Amino acid sequence: MTLAAGLRQHDDGVTRCFWTTDDPLYRRYHDEEWGMPVHDDTRLFEKLCLEGFQSGLSWLTILRKRAAFRAAFFDFAIDRVAAMGPADVERLLGNKDIVRHRGKIEASIQNAQAARQLIQQEGSLSAYVWRHLPAAHERPDTLDFATLRTLTTCPAAIRLSTDLKRRGFRFVGPTTAYAFMQAMGLVNDHIDGCPARLRVDAAAAARTQLRTHVAARGAI
DSSP: OOOOTTEEEOTTSOEEETTOOSOHHHHHIIIIITTOOOOOHHHHHHHHHHHHHHTTSOHHHHHHHHHHHHHHTGGGOHHHHHTOOHHHHHHHHTOTTSOOOHHHHHHHHHHHHHHHHHHHHHSOHHHHHGGGOOOGGGSOSSOOHHHHHHOSOOHHHHHHHHHHHHTTOOSOOHHHHHHHHHHHTSSOOSOTTOHHHHHHHHHHHHHHHHHHHHHHHHHO
């Protein structure tokens, strides 16, 4: 069977989006994580930080270091990261297992402080982030290879980026904000025909159904 452009069948028999390498870690990330809706504040904050660290690097580089990042940043617990100071920055600059970039390390601490304030104002990071879902007219009707290659941001990501910057977040430009939205499931950018696209759609539908049920119960 001929696969659509942008899809590749790997040696394990699974069809995946073109950007997935033969690295097993990257395959699992594509199959199980990328695009799945995330509503946990800690994981959302972690992804914002790691997207900043990725700037100028490949995501696979960051993915291979993710366990080390989690150990270095207290599993990205927002309050603990917000409390980090100059001594912690120097400690992390000596940690060869992470990306040793002073600006990005300091930005993660500043972002935690900004996130803590945002949560106080908005209730949760999740509630805030998910208010930035793209409108239907901002999304392509189909997601083929040619379309995905041109998707580097969108109006919703620009709005998210602008507001995060206003709130004091760093390393959150429009392209970074869109990559965050892709990874956290605010958009489903698996190419049409990729099996993972169906799993992401099913997860999003299940979440919507659960929220509707909870809301209906609360109204009784």
